[in-house]
Amino acid sequence: MVRRKGKLKEWASSQNEYHPNEMDYEATDEDLTATGGLGPILDLFIDSPLFSEFCQCLPPRVSNNSYDTEAFALVLLGGFIVGFDCLDDLEHFQNNPLIVGRFGLVPTPKAFGDWLRDFEEEHVKKLGEFLRQHAQFSRRKIDAKAALTVDIDSTTHIQHALQMEGLDFDYKGNWGLSSLSCSDEMGFSHALELRSGNTFSSVGAPDMIREVFSHLKYTDEKLLRADSAFCNQECVEECVRSGAKFTITAHGNIGWESKAQLITEWAGWQWTEIELQAFMEKDVAPPRIELGSFLYQPGWSEVLRFYVVVKRTWKYDHELKQERWYYYGVLTNLDLLRNSLQNLMIFHHQRGGAENVIREHKYAFDLKHFPCKKLLANQVYAIFALIAHNHLRTVALLDNREHPLYAKRLRFKYIFHPGRIVTHARRQILKLATRVIKEANAMISAWAGTQTTVLARGG
Secondary structure (H helix, E strand, O other), X not given: OEEOOOHHHHHHHHHOOOOOOOOEEOOXXXXXXXXXXXXXXXXXXXXXXXHHHHHHOOXXXXXXXXXXXXXXXXXXXXXXXXXXXXXXXXXXXXXXXXXXXXXXXXXXXXXXXXXXXXXXXXXXXXHHHHHHHHHHHHHHHHOOXXXXXXXXXXXXXXXXXXXXXXXXXXXXXXXXXXXXXXXXOOOOEEEEEEEEOOOOOOOOHHHHHHHHOOOOOOOOOEEEEEOHHHOOHHHHHHHHHHOOEEEEEOOHHHOHHHHHOOOOOOEEOOOOHHHXXXXXXXXXXXXXXXXXXXXXXXOOOOOOOEEEEEEEEEEEEOOOOEEEEEEEEEEEOOOOOOOOHHHHHHHHHHHHHHHHHHHHHHHHOOOOOOOOOOHHHHHHHHHHHXXXXXXXXXXXHHHOOOOOXXXXXXXXXXXXXXXXXXXXXXXXXEEOOHHHHHHHHHHHHHHHOOOOOOOOOOO
């Protein structure tokens, strides 16, 4: 036993300042884990009806001395759920009796790298299909009737390596890789493609749009939002073929800005009482914003017509030293008879939620960095991160639909709980605090869609 007293107590008394209560420390030979909540959370994934399909996406391990491919996958997934930043962090699981008890000895980081490089194109394609199915499965857990609203966007992953496959400079001069991804209004990720750093944003977007909507009928309600990089013939045509309604930030190359000057009817922006009160508290006047629209015919079609909804804002131009109108356009095929211009513009601006999802990928699952030299292996690594993201997002939405927690806070609520592992009658039992078991029971009940209390494993 180690006891903290003596000089610290004497110093604190002499300073006449606050000092904490003394604590005694004792050693124990019991198997303890700091991530006791990881067990029930992983069980939700393992017990799901999609788990068998997940296993079919994995490359086989033929050597008798190798670890099971499923063990590789679940330990890597567990690492993302816990919040590990790289493959080297997985070594921490080697001393975690919860992981060792469930999956056996944990492979080395080098073995994980070799396993990621075992994935071939056919495995990656299946894994991408599983990610979409997993996102759809997760949506049904939350709201089976909600219309799918997808935001498509690209981002740069700045790297400091020199020999990684696909590294190049983007249009801003950043050295790294780029990715194209789709997420929905609930925060679930449906697709991700890792690409060379100099790839233009919309490359591959039509194929991704088609795949994300492939499980829906043409007549099913579905919507897509995107920025101006996706305002092109290929993306618009794919939305039309899929039966999707879209709002896309109008690009200057379609000539909408000159036609906006010809709009004769403008409607002022209607501020809510809460918004007006906020302006009053800040002692500023609401900005002058007006909305208009016109019918646009794309140069590549003689039969299609789309609306361009224009928002103009009266602001001061520091170069001209005077106030003037600033214009912003949105290309859409939504019916303006059923949707007001202001509601459509508000809906389109909500695509900013996609940036929050991308930020979550980068910072909560560390997709700022990739571990392998091979681009395909890094693609697999990224998809595993998104599967873990979707799984935790489901937990967050079941926990609080209106204000779901992001991964960092969610881990403290459900994952980072101390646990004691005991063996009884050849069974391993994870002992958790009563409060943690109650939270696990509530989550499992919500996951199952019932009000019945079920015991967490080992409870």
